[in-house]
Amino acid sequence: MxxxxxxxxxxxxxxxxxxxxxxxxxxxxxxxxxxxxxxxxxxxxxxxxxxxxxxxxxxxxxxxxxxxxxxxxxxxxxxxxxxxxxxxxxxxxxxxxxxxxxxxxxxxxxxxxxxxxxxxxxxxxxxxxxxxxxxxxxxxxxxxxxxxxxxxxxxxxxxxxxxxxxxxxxxxxxxxxVGDGVRTGDIHARAAAVARDLVNEPAANKRPPGFADRVRTLVDGTDVDITVLDEAALERGGYGGIIAVGKGSEAPPRLVELSYAPDGAERHVALVGKGITFDSGGLSLKSGSGMMTMKMDMGGAAAVVATVTAAAELQLPVRLTGVLALAENMPSATAQRPGDVYTARNGKTVEVLNTDAEGRLVLSDALAHASERQPDVVVDLATLTGAVVVALGNRIGGVLTDHDGLADGLLAASQTSGERLWRLPLPDDYREDLKSEVADLKNIGQQGVAGTIIGGLFLKEFVADGIPWAHLDIAGIAWSDKQYGYVRKGGTGAPVRTLLEWLTAGAGA
CATH class of the missing domain: 3.40.220.10 (Leucine Aminopeptidase, subunit E, domain 1)
Structure with a gap:
């Protein structure tokens, strides 16, 4: 650049x-x-x-x-x-x-x-x-x-x-x-390019352990600290969702925590990113064409890394915790099966009826982990559902939250950045579709019905009570099949610049 x-x-x-x-x-x-x-x-x-x-x-x-x-x-x-x-x-x-x-x-x-x-x-x-x-x-x-x-x-x-x-x-x-504007624009653009690079990287070169190493390199020499939990630490810690998704791959899962804690920060924001480094669908196998772009299924994790490191470079007066849930979703003799049940980090049990709805499984642990840090607000980023693309297309992401102030802040930031977001409802009565006969929850609802909303309601179960939370479904905007404007074909870098605008404005909720 x-x-x-x-x-x-x-x-x-x-x-x-x-x-x-x-x-x-x-x-x-x-x-x-x-x-x-x-x-x-x-x-x-x-x-x-x-x-x-x-x-x-x-x-x-x-x-x-x-x-x-x-x-x-x-x-x-x-x-x-x-x-x-x-x-x-x-x-x-x-x-x-x-x-x-x-x-x-x-x-x-x-x-x-x-x-x-x-x-x-x-x-x-x-x-x-x-x-x-x-x-x-x-x-x-x-x-x-x-x-x-x-x-x-x-x-x-x-x-x-x-x-x-x-x-x-x-x-x-x-x-x-003008000098300040040039510097800010340069940092924002380079941050988006970091996310683009990570998304565009071939899946074979960013499997969970390698992805964690890449993140360690990116934060080296910055004001961002990093902690990596390997598969043994995840087992000991009860991170059942990440373990369940990752056990089908010979490349074990990882949970990465990033911390940026400037002196005098009055707000603490947790950013949580889905990091499925390749999504075959697991035993609920995708079609060949459905796998074609699935190296991009870690776009949420990429955006979190880019946002936290850029915020540190900008010296924003906001404390940040970034949590990346990294796993490769593969079919094998050791892969999770439809009907399996796991226990998440917060103790809730989940019946897995479709192994291709895996992003919410790794996020269940990551959101619980982030909640333990007692942030003022949690925002998760995930290429979660195809349903959001049906609803909003490939140029607008979905925002789901119960908190009007948080929604308003994120939507205002998206207007500033040009990375468009649109708020979708999160009605409590739809939670009925997540009830399981054998566990606290099941990981999918009725096929073809309100998929994005059901995904958001599932994630809400793993955020501690009282913490304002928003879910950004970026399945449509993290990747582009064609070039337009300043968006290149491939990884887009969205919604990194939106998050930076929101953090710069004080991360209100």
Missing amino acids: PTFEVTAAELTAAEADVVAIPAVAAPSLDEDADEQADPPVPTLGPGAEQLAAAIDVDLGAECRALRFDGSVGSVARIPTRGAIPASLVLIVGLGKSEDLDAEAVRKAAAAVADATSRQRSMATTIPAGADRLEPARAAQAFVEGLSLGAYRFSHYKSKTDEHRLEQVAVHGTATDA
Whole structure:
């Protein structure tokens, strides 16, 4: 991912391969306007006037000739013909002024990332002052969109791109606010990239013991402490759900606890992540196509790791406990069977009727473990149900909680981050569907009926009374089958930036 610097120098002095200028779309033509008329020229952003003089080009006329309208993510390419060090000027559209927000800036920045994918360095100015967009927020959004748009998972390519955007200079705006925004955006984007990398990693290279080792490496040298419980410690501690899921694999399960405890922290938040490093379905075996992307079933754990380490780098004044429940769900002679019963960490018994509803089993222990740390609030993240994708699609995650304040805080953070969430109900009377004839609970309800809600109600059973709790079902948003905006194909990094925005705002509940 590129590195960033902020400088007060004029854009024309930039020693860069390409220069980018933001542009706000002009008002739309009246319906009765002549269709053959020249399109209105967008309003060019900071640095455009000096740049036009330096290269002796009427940028407005060029935009008109190219029929560049300034819509979000549109790009006009104008050669400089050697007049300045940069060989190319990019005019990037931000959309209409009245619609200009952080998400528009992210999308525009991602378009710049695509347009500069063969360049090493870029200089630009930051759009600011339009509508609700303040300089710090604009800078943060620009860096997030550019970095996430430039992301590539190429670790296993025998040949990597020789040219990739490495350096970005933000010119003419060397204020504390812009500098802070650039730094925050850089940390947020790198955190999302950590989660993307973990999700995109082949399952064979992140089995539970190896995943725990990878996390240990990630937190090394930070203010985050790590504790790892191996299979023996899990057996002694009564973590029956993690043991039940993991015993079908030759790679034993792990529970990882991360702790970030800054001096003076007044809030204690526990983040709990589902970490099924590969989900075959167990003996309730998935189809071949159903397994195709199941290396991503640890997206919740990846998001927790990325969030906790980024919060420490940002020095957020919130105490964090991160709990990762890591297991590989495989079929074998030692795998759990439909009809088996296990005892969770909090003493409740669970009848397993479908081994492919395993995420809630490992989370039962992880939530009980997190509750023992007596946090002020618990949020779990899990690629839990296909039902949430049916309900909300692949670009919106589900929020389930009894606590209105917690829901409001998470939803507000998602609006800020652009990682969309939607609250779903959690009605107590649906709990009837979890009653078992032989245990306290069964792990599935009626097939095809309210699957996401039933999953949330199951998890609620393992959070200690009195602790505000929310469940984020990220099955649809942790992975994308196609590229759009600043989202690349594969792991998305969601909802890391949402959690960081929520924590920055005080993690209210």
